[in-house]
Amino acid sequence: MVHRLEPIVVRHTHRLPAPSRPGAPAGQGAVVARQFDAALMSVGFKLSADLLEYLSGLPEATVVDTAARTLGTVRESVGDHVGHNAYFIDFPLNVPDTFEFWTHCIAGALADDASRGSVLAQLRTGVVDLLTLPSYGRYQHSYAELLAAHDELIAAAGDRMTVLHLGGALEEEVTALYLALAGSTTPLGEEGLRDLGVLAGHCVAGPQPETIPVRENRAVVNLARLQAGADLLLDTVTDVLRLACALSDGDVTLAEPTRFRALSRPARRALLAGLDAVVGADPAKLADVSGHREAFKRLGERLHPHEYPRWPRAAEVFAVARGEVAARSLTSRVEELLGAGDVTGAVRLLATAPGMLFRSLDRLLRAGRTPEERDTVVAAVEQAAPQVSGRVLLSVREHLHNRTGEADGRRLFVNRLGRAWVTTDTRPPLPAPERDRLLAALDAETSRRLPDPGHLLIDPDVLDVALPLSGKATTAGLGVLPRGSLTPVDGELLRFFVYWKQTGHSTDFDLSALMLDDSYETLGWLSYTSLSQVEGEHSGDVTDAPDGGSEFINLRLGAVRGSAIVPQVNIFSGEGFEEVEESFFGFMLRDAEQQGRPFEPRTVRMKSDLRGPGRVALPLAFLRGDDGRWHAKWLHLYLKGNPNANRVEGNRMSVATLLRGIVGRDHLTIRHLTELMGERATATTLWDGMSFPAGPVTYIGLERPEGLHPDSVVITPENLRDLIPA
Known part of the structure; x- marks a missing residue:
């Protein structure tokens, strides 16, 4: 155990x-x-x-x-559980010019009897495939030999x-x-859900949270309870569907379809009894079926509800899914009213579902043709605010903050899987009076729910960290922060690294870094096609990783042209990020004279798993401020890319467009919540990194320091979700 x-x-x-x-x-x-x-x-x-x-x-x-x-x-x-070998043994020293290196590989192939004929034939066509050269893309030395070639890391403050x-x-x-x-008030990421499943199985007979507000968390807990024979926590038909997905190792978020397995008779009885109880208590909940009609159809094929006549309400769920019984959804009724121009009627109906009212707020305000109609919308939101989760309050607050009409006409979308795209924003700005009134109402309700912090002690570096409104906006790892966070970067050398280990097919990940100017125009890049620039060096291309492969990029921040650095991981060929046995990205910071190996664990500032859709990963970007200081902007984005041969040269425009979109958006940060908390704090202090108050405090920072009073409340990236009020 x-x-x-x-x-x-x-x-x-x-x-x-x-x-x-x-x-x-x-x-x-x-x-x-x-x-x-x-x-x-x-x-x-x-x-x-x-x-x-x-x-x-x-x-x-x-x-x-x-x-x-x-x-x-x-x-x-x-990330120190694997050996990080580099293709160039002296990296970052003695990295050759790209074309000189390619010429050297061709010369080596011509000197090899086994490869000479193939290379000569390619040379006659004028094009040589680098992957056919014996010395290209494969380590020419062992990890032990690399370690011997590097001096020890010099310790630095x-x-x-x-x-x-x-x-x-x-x-x-x-x-x-x-x-x-x-009991988290925000959804967990993939690692969090996996760990919750382990803990739920162990704790099923022990204390339980008063509420489990996030539905996918409830599904994971219900799976453990079902396996232990405990009562299930169900209050919607969708809760039962999520549990069925969990039983089949599927996606409990319902973002991806699940292939349902054949279920045991006890599991089938539990699911059908759960559906029967939910619908029996409130027949109106049959309307929720239409949102996941196909999934319920497939589940019905596994549950065989006709074999269990004692649960007739459960059979109605699948009849609705097949279209045999009508159960009109709230969404369709709202759409009908809005289509008829009846904004007041739509608001009156949505008032029965506060969460949906809040998610429809922007559209309702734009549909309101008169001040009276818009006032009806705002009044309904003010009245419903106490019934809405803190996460929804803050999400809508962030949305409204960005709806001033002062942006550059771009609209950024990021789905739950990290897939992102930008489009032209054709919406008119929201009316200022209603927008300001709503912002005040949301802040007042949020402030009402926040605890009294006592003495509030804040690490200034945490103020621009984005609020963790969803675990999907981050990844598992060390030092990882939510999408949109901005944190200072102090150091002379910035070094990126990527590691991957293929499962069964030859797989080539390519680490690259794009340098952009103030207008997001390309100034240059480092990649396997550009091994060195004035900014730094690339460690060389590794094209096959049966035992794991690593690539590095070393940058001298003082030499970087422009104002943005965008590291990215491109899949050139082989398995995807979710198919390889393991893959992760990170960055290190060093002083110029520290030396050491290409990978030194105590210089690692961030290491995050690469587990997402698409063939191009954008973990974060580095932005230079007006004062010359660098900051990390956390992205956690994935581009669809091409099936093969993705390269930094081919996605420069899409990367620049995405970066412009996310940099132009103001994310709601810890600064916002601490300002609200400060209104009821006995004192608010920005921590100087040295001294502490004598008594207990509420400390919010990037790491828990030693010396705090033992009764202090401590909030760090590991439990930032605790800041989001219920």
């Missing part, structure tokens, strides 16, 4: 559950604990003073076992140091994390 649950706690909380203390002599584990601390520091982590002291009082064997598990967890979180804190007993930490994830 420890080996399965402890890593989840460490990843999500940076707390190490306290190993049991079996009454050993004090100080027996001190030497091993210090060795553990030193090993952690080599990968950019460190034990807190309390944790080091606690481990020192344990038996050596317990500390050794704990250290082995924890080191494995943190090394994987930072700016190296990342993530502190691991002492937690409670394992069962206590697991229960607390389960309650936090299950």
Whole structure:
């Protein structure tokens, strides 16, 4: 159990559950604990003073076992669990000119009896396929040889140091994390849902959250409850559909169709009984079926409702899906009223579904032809605001903030999978009086729900981090922030890295970096077709990764032309991001004289999984401000790309258009919530990185510092979702 649950706690909380203390002599584990601390520091982590002291009082064997598990967890979180070889062994030194390198590969192939004939034939046509050259794209040295070619990393004050804190007993930490994830007010990402499933199975007989507001979280919890024979948490027919998807290892978000498996008789009975109870309690909920008609049809083929006449209401669900029984949806009734120009009637109907009212707000305001009709819309929103989730309040607030009509005419769309596109915004701006009144109402309702923070202590670097309104707007990893966040970047050398390991087919990922000017015009790029520029160097093209492959780009920030750097990962051939065994992207920051290997874990500032649709990944961009300082702008976007041969040269225009769209959008940030919280705080202080108040505080920052009062409330990227009010 420890080996399965402890890593989840460490990843999500940076707390190490306290190993049991079996009454050993004090100080027996001190030497091993210090060795553990030193090993952690080599990968950019460190034990807190309390944790080091606690481990020192344990038996050596317990500390050794704990250290082995924890080191494995943190090394994987930072990407140090694999060997990062580079094609050019001296990288970033001695990277050749691109055409000189290609010529060298051709000369080597001509000197090889096995390849000479093929290369000569290609030369006669005037085109040579680099992938046919024996020395191209395949490591010419081992990882051990690369390590021997590089000096040790020189320690620097700016190296990342993530502190691991002492937690409670394992069962206590697991229960607390389960309650936090299950009761989250915002959807979880892929990793969060997966971990919630493990925790829910373990905690099914223990304490449960008062509510599970996010439907996909509820589906994961219901799966664990079904497998344990516990009562299900169902109040809509869609809850049952999501549970069926979970039973088939499908998509509980319902964004992608699920191929339903043959279900066991107990599972079929549970699902049919659940549907019968939901519809029996409120027949109007049959209207929800139309939104997922095809999925319900396929589910009905697996459940065989005709075999269970004791649940007639369940059979009605599938009759509606087949079109045999009418159950008119609220959406269709609203559309009919709006089509007839009856805005007041549509608002009156939508008032019975506050969430839908809020999601229809922009359209209703534009449809209002008179001040009286628009006033009806605003009044309905003001009245319904207390019944809407905090996430919807803040999402609509962000939307309204960007509807001034002052943008450059572009409209950015990003779906739940990270697929993005930009189109011309043809909507007229919203009327200013109604917009201002709505903003004030949303802020007032949000402020009412926020807790009293007491003394509010804020790390200034966290203020421009976007609110985590959805776990789909980020990815799993270390130091990853929600889409739209802006964070400072301090260092002389910026180094990107990508790692992938193919599953069964030869796969070629290409790391590239695009440099843009103030007008988003291309100034240059680094890629396998452009190995060196004035800004930096590319580590060389790896075209096959049966044992894993890594590529790097090294940039001297002081030499970068223009005002934007956009790293990207292009799939040239082979498996996609969701098909490879493993793939991740990240960046490091170093001082100019630090040297070290191409990959040094304690210089890693961010490492994120690459698991999304499309063939081009855009994890983040780097923007230079008017003061010359660089900031990271978090994107988490995927472009569809081409089936094969994606290159930075081919997607320059689409990348620039997307970047312009997301940079031009104002995301709702932590600054907004802290300003609202500050109105009821006893004091608000921007942390100077040194001293702390004597008493407990509500601390909001990028990392939990040592020295806070033990009764403090701490908000960091690991639990930013706790800021979103219920």
